[in-house]
Amino acid sequence: MLHDMVDPIDVTVHRTEDLDAGQRRRISDVCNHANDTEEFDDLFRIYIPSGGRHIVGTIDGVVVSHAVVTTRWVQPAGCEPLRTAFVDAVATDPAAQHRGAATTVIARLNQVIDDYEIGCLQTDIPGFYARIGWERWRGPLAGRRDAELVPTPDQHGVMVLPLPSGPPLDLDQLLSIEAQPNRFWG
Numbered sequence: 001m002l003h004d005m006v007d008p009i010d011v012t013v014h015r016t017e018d019l020d021a022g023q024r025r026r027i028s029d030v031c032n033h034a035n036d037t038e039e040f041d042d043l044f045r046i047y048i049p050s051g052g053r054h055i056v057g058t059i060d061g062v063v064v065s066h067a068v069v070t071t072r073w074v075q076p077a078g079c080e081p082l083r084t085a086f087v088d089a090v091a092t093d094p095a096a097q098h099r100g101a102a103t104t105v106i107a108r109l110n111q112v113i114d115d116y117e118i119g120c121l122q123t124d125i126p127g128f129y130a131r132i133g134w135e136r137w138r139g140p141l142a143g144r145r146d147a148e149l150v151p152t153p154d155q156h157g158v159m160v161l162p163l164p165s166g167p168p169l170d171l172d173q174l175l176s177i178e179a180q181p182n183r184f185w186g
Contacts, residue, residue, distance in 0.1 A: 011108045016052035026063040034091035057105045064096035065105045077173040085113035087121035119161030122186035134159040142176040143184030
């Protein structure tokens with residue numbers, strides 16, 4: 001059982017294209033179990049069929065934690081759109097929660113996104129990410145669809161990780177993100 005494991009977590013990074021069907025199934029299972037849903041069954045078929053960078057935490061070869069980065073484009077007011085490491089599908093098996101697995105996975109993620117200009121995510125637990133370097137965006141938020149800016153005033157929990165290749169950020173200004181099917185932020 002996972003809760004009996006005391007071995008250190010092993011964290012590896014994989015491109016979506018390099019994950020075999022079994023690995024994909026184990027990642028989807030952890031995401032579903034952690035979120036008490038079946039929505040992640042479509043993670044690889046619909047949402048991230050390719051182009052993701054998956055950070056996978058295992059204990060004794062068992063997947064216990066996961067996060068994925070995809071390329072999106074956020075635009076702080078006064079800047080051009082920034083190549084963004086957008087973080088999704090962060091999950092830890094409930095039996096491994098509160099043992100440092102997610103912290104270890106996100107700390108590794110922070111290290112492997114240095115080829116981006118900024119990191120961005122949406123969360124209901126901002127304190128967790130703040131402990132490992134992420135900052136809450138305090139300014140207004142919007143989505144970009146074609147040439148239209150769509151205010152998203154009900155959106156909360158957007159956090160950013162400034163990266164060395166990105167510009168200085170004013171966290172109190174407008175931040176917008178390009179539209180994706182069925183969503184802007186989360």
